[in-house]
Amino acid sequence: NAGVTQTPKFRVLKTGQSMTLLCAQDMNHEYMYWYRQDPGMGLRLIHYSVGEGTTAKGEVPDGYNVSRLKKQNFLLGLESAAPSQTSVYFCASSFSRQDSTDTQYFGPGTRLTVL
């Protein structure tokens, strides 16, 4: 099993450009998440999905959109990148256990720089 994979690993954008980050998992997990990690701030949830075809906003959703057309994939889009979106982006997935004890499995991250 590859677990959770993310592409690309690195990307540099200019302000106003758009891009899509791809997350894929092969564990048949229902839930998927996108986080951003900034120095001194831990990880913050951008968007999440509780199943194929469903998405919802997390705590910092502005400037991002997501789609979950296939169960194994979760895409994060930036329509018009801003320097404030310079960050490391992590995708995670978990089983559909409906409680708070589930383990989230993380991808290796995408380092995005917006100039």
Next chain:
Amino acid sequence: AQSVTQLGSHVSVSEGALVLLRCNYSSSVPPYLFWYVQYPNQGLQLLLKYTSAATLVKGINGFEAEFKKSETSFHLTKPSAHMSDAAEYFCAVSVYTGFQKLVFGTGTRLLVSP
């Protein structure tokens, strides 16, 4: 609202010394708590989690954590540090509100010197 506080953004120890990373939580309901480790240029990996089955939780790589309700703490320890333990460690509290939300602390970077 649930939250966690990690005291000390950096902790330095010598190889072979005790590792103690502090985490205090705030929760209005019985908490479920996690410790994750992030090695350089990698994603987060679960070290251990508290799910109310036992207050002393053993994880991977010789780490353990003890849940202390009276102190609202879930500190991470390891008796003897190895160079390979150098990484960033995150404490998180889990909340279920239709989905599992992990609220992370700001992280503690562990530095291990020879």
